[in-house]
Amino acid sequence: MADDIELLESKHSARDILQRIRLIRQHLGEEVLDQPLPNGRYAIDDLLDALAGFLTARRIAQGEAVRLPDPPDIDLILDREMAIWY
Numbered sequence: 788m789a790d791d792i793e794l795l796e797s798k799h800s801a802r803d804i805l806q807r808i809r810l811i812r813q814h815l816g817e818e819v820l821d822q823p824l825p826n827g828r829y830a831i832d833d834l835l836d837a838l839a840g841f842l843t844a845r846r847i848a849q850g851e852a853v854r855l856p857d858p859p860d861i862d863l864i865l866d867r868e869m870a871i872w873y
Contacts, residue, residue, distance in 0.1 A: 788814050788842060798832040807835045814842055843872050 788810040797803050812820055815838065824834070846852035852872045859870035 788839060798835065804831055804835065807839075811835070811838050811842075847872055 788807075798807065808820070819838065843852060854870045854872050856870060859868040861867070862869050
């Protein structure tokens with residue numbers, strides 16, 4: 788999500804959380820931030836991770852995501868591709 792912005796290492800400071808919220812707003816729109824939060828207990832960084840995962844899934848579905856490595860490595864036991872998508 789960050790493109791040329793260098794993210795700070797922690798997701799646990801207020802500054803870093805706000806930076807990630809700005810990135811989510813930029814990529815997913817303001818309306819995402821207006822949605823009610825799910826019931827239950829969770830940490831804010833877990834919610835931010837879930838939204839980042841949603842963005843990646845959408846980019847894969849739209850054919851816009853990048854895969855590393857490309858071509859991916861293969862897990863020889865499970866016979867599955869191993870790659871990071873973003």
